[in-house]
Amino acid sequence: MLIVQSQTLSHQSKHHTPWHQHATGQLFAIRRGMMIVQTERAQWALTPATIGWFPAGLRHCAWTVGETEGCSVQLSQADVLPTGAGVWPADPFLMLLMERVSNIDLTHTQLSRQQHLLAVIADEIRLAPVAPLQLLLPTDRRARQVAEQLLLAPERNQQQAALASHCGLSVRTLRRLFSEQTGLSFSQWRQQARILASMGWLLQGETVSEAAAKCGYDNVSAFIAAFKLRFGMTPGTFRLNNAHESRPEHALR
CATH class of the missing domain: 2.60.120.810 (Jelly Rolls)
Structure with a gap:
């Protein structure tokens, strides 16, 4: 090597x-x-x-x-x-x-x-254990379009039916494609996409409630619970643990 x-x-x-x-x-x-x-x-x-x-x-x-x-x-x-x-x-x-x-x-x-x-x-x-920071993307062209819409605007709360219809799918087919091609249900995939997006906001100094709103959560408690389930810590703890990394003096030279 x-x-x-x-x-x-x-x-x-x-x-x-x-x-x-x-x-x-x-x-x-x-x-x-x-x-x-x-x-x-x-x-x-x-x-x-x-x-x-x-x-x-x-x-x-x-x-x-x-x-x-x-x-x-x-x-x-x-x-x-x-x-x-x-x-x-x-x-x-x-x-x-x-x-x-x-x-x-x-x-x-x-x-x-x-x-x-x-x-x-x-x-x-x-x-080392693999970090839960991967999001598989569907391979079907229509389901991929739905995934890209969700990634571009995680804060939007579009219903599955509207997303499916826009890309020429039935809700049942959309759910099946996500399950078969990503290993997650549509709802689980959407939640994972939102949680990963929230990490970027937290690292930029947003509060937990601000990050929750920017990634589509109306209920902050639900956001905290989903984040902790995925990463074993609350978003507040994640933000605190990485606060020192946002200071320029800690940048690599």
């Missing part, structure tokens, strides 16, 4: 990287803000203190939510890392490893050190 390229990430909100693919795999570590990486099959939310892995040849695009800081490394011969994309929580040790490896000298004299550090990173990823 070799580092082909490394870089520090420092982007303003809504920075967009168009669809592309690499001959190498790519590891991301996000320290501040939020990055959405979309493949043809799923969206992945990279939040503070997470590691994202996207294998070679995987077509994807990306955009930032809020000012985002972190690092990335592109790897060849990454056979010790997972064969599929994923996002994992990263403790301070793993985040420091990623920062160190992203700044390492890529000359031949540092080859052994590269490989040692990358081997430790791969071990840490294998031992």
Whole structure:
């Protein structure tokens, strides 16, 4: 496993990287803000203190939510890392490893050190639980249109019947397609999309009630319960835990 390229990430909100693919795999570590990486099959939310892995040849695009800081490394011969994309929580040790490896000298004299550090990173990823930050997208064209409408405007409370009709589907077919192609019911998928959207608002300093309203929840208590069920913590705790990451002095250099 070799580092082909490394870089520090420092982007303003809504920075967009168009669809592309690499001959190498790519590891991301996000320290501040939020990055959405979309493949043809799923969206992945990279939040503070997470590691994202996207294998070679995987077509994807990306955009930032809020000012985002972190690092990335592109790897060849990454056979010790997972064969599929994923996002994992990263403790301070793993985040420091990623920062160190992203700044390492890529000359031949540092080859052994590269490989040692990358081997430790791969071990840490294998031992870490997968973070619940994935949202599978339906493959059916009509259901995909519905999904894209929900992602673009999570605050809108359109009824299933109206969404289905607009895209030429019956409610029954819409529900079946989401269940078969995403593994979630339509309602579960919509809730997951809203919860992931709320994380971006919370990271930008919105209050829990403001984030709830902006992602379509009329009832703040229901939003808190859904967030805690998904992530094992309340949105207030998530916001508090990541408040220090929004300060510029914590950005990667």
